[in-house]
Amino acid sequence: MLAESIAAACFSLLSMLVIGRVIGPHAAGTGTVAIAAFLIAELVVGSLFPDSLVRLAKLEQRHADSAATAAVLFGILGGAVVAALGPLLAREAGEPVIIWLALALAPLLPMAAFSGTASGLYVRDQRFRLLSGRLLLGQPVALAVGLGLAWTGHGPWAMIGAQAVSTLVTFLLMLRGGLGLRPRLDRAALADLWPIALPQIAAAVVQAGKYRLFLLALSILVVPGVLAVAHFAFRLVDAAVAVVWQTVSRISMARLCALQHDREALAERYGELAELQSMLALPICLGLGLVAPDMVALLLGPAWAGLGEAARIVACGAALTFLYGDTHSLFVALGKARRNLEIAAVTLALPLAALAIVRPHTAEGAALAWVLPSLALPPVLTILVLREIGRSPAWLARKVAPGVFAGLVMAAAVLLARDNLAAPPWATLLAEIAAGGVAWLLAAALAMRGRLPQALRTDRAPVAWRRREASRRGLREAGAGQGPG
Structure with a gap:
């Protein structure tokens, strides 16, 4: 957990500083508008079920399958919303390219939705080594792609490319984790998850995504250059304290x-x-x-x-x-x-x-x-x-x-x-x-x-x-003929 959190902080900070220095404040501010909209939607669809899956006392396969299926459907809806917001954000910021940036990010949301739900199941099973691979593998590749686009003069597309690679690598790792999820919608299973999922996702949208909403509001008041400076200030601090938040939480x-x-x-x-x-x-x-x-x-x-x-x-x-x-x-x-x-x-x-x-x-x-x-x-x-x-x-x-x-x-x-x-x-x-x-x-x-x-x-x-581990040890001993029958 600590390795993952430190890697996330270091690569997030490095990506922000290095790519931002190459493309400059104006291009970074333009990319920030589209990225902020995407991250808000990603937060909604990716954080819908993980906490409820961790807390549920008796988790069955129908819960996991239904949660993943519902999250992906929400991801498709979220992608449509981001694409539709593109023209509005472009008009408010005075940057037509934001329309195309939003369209490029929209197809990533169903993948982010699946990854977020799967992460809750992996946390429940304490498979933290697999979870850490999202960042230990995905972030260096995303940084390399972003820098390549920045150095070749693609401006805000460097930020979009880095985000796309990070999301795709995470999705592939979660998909290969071996959970065996199948498309399924069980209303009773979802009903077991909603009491925690609904207030938690609403809280997550505001708590973890509040600075993204704040940036969207700020973009109406300031020029893109000032928006980029404010965004980078928030990210600088967030990258540092995320090491603690993620590890301890x-x-x-x-x-x-x-x-x-x-x-x-x-x-x-x-x-x-x-x-x-x-x-x-x-x-x-x-x-x-x-x-x-x-x-x-x-x-x-x-x-x-x-x-x-x-x-x-x-x-x-x-x-x-x-x-x-x-x-x-x-x-x-x-x-x-x-x-x-x-x-x-x-x-x-x-x-x-x-x-x-x-x-x-x-x-x-x-x-x-x-x-x-x-x-x-x-x-x-x-x-x-x-x-x-x-x-x-x-x-x-x-x-x-x-x-x-x-x-x-x-x-x-x-x-x-x-x-x-x-x-x-x-x-x-x-x-x-x-x-x-x-x-x-x-x-x-x-x-x-x-x-x-x-x-x-x-x-x-x-x-x-501890009780579960003791029970597993007892079963292993019994299977080897060393424990009570």
């Missing part, structure tokens, strides 16, 4: 759902996961907030001025969202997926309202509107979580304290390195990163008293998983 969803009927054990696991999340995420957010302007200036040059400051604002706001644990997985485990939808709706409404009121014309102004939920919601979500698990604020503070301490020590080390070095920009940036990394390792070891976070220890596996 996959652990959380499986473990918390396995303990949904044991509130005491669930609360303890939630605290362990909150400790791990803060330990990993806070130094990433704070470190990115400190070095983003220098890094952007060195990698992209003066044409992307403003991206670094916008990324700094977004990164500092994101740090606050890692202080109260993985609420998304907790509410699914408790059977309150609708609460995720309510929270997601607020996180979308606040920045859109800020856009409508302030009407920013710079990337920094857009970033300030974007981080508004990160400032307003943490106290509310902390109260909700503590009520659900029956714990006190002091208990949660003790869980996240090691991560906060390590993050602050790292930030101090970066600032000291910056203020006391007289070196070329590249050398200074590398020294800041090295100083911050060493300081974080030492501070984390001190705060954790030399032990791994509890969430990473093997004796923290979910109860249901």
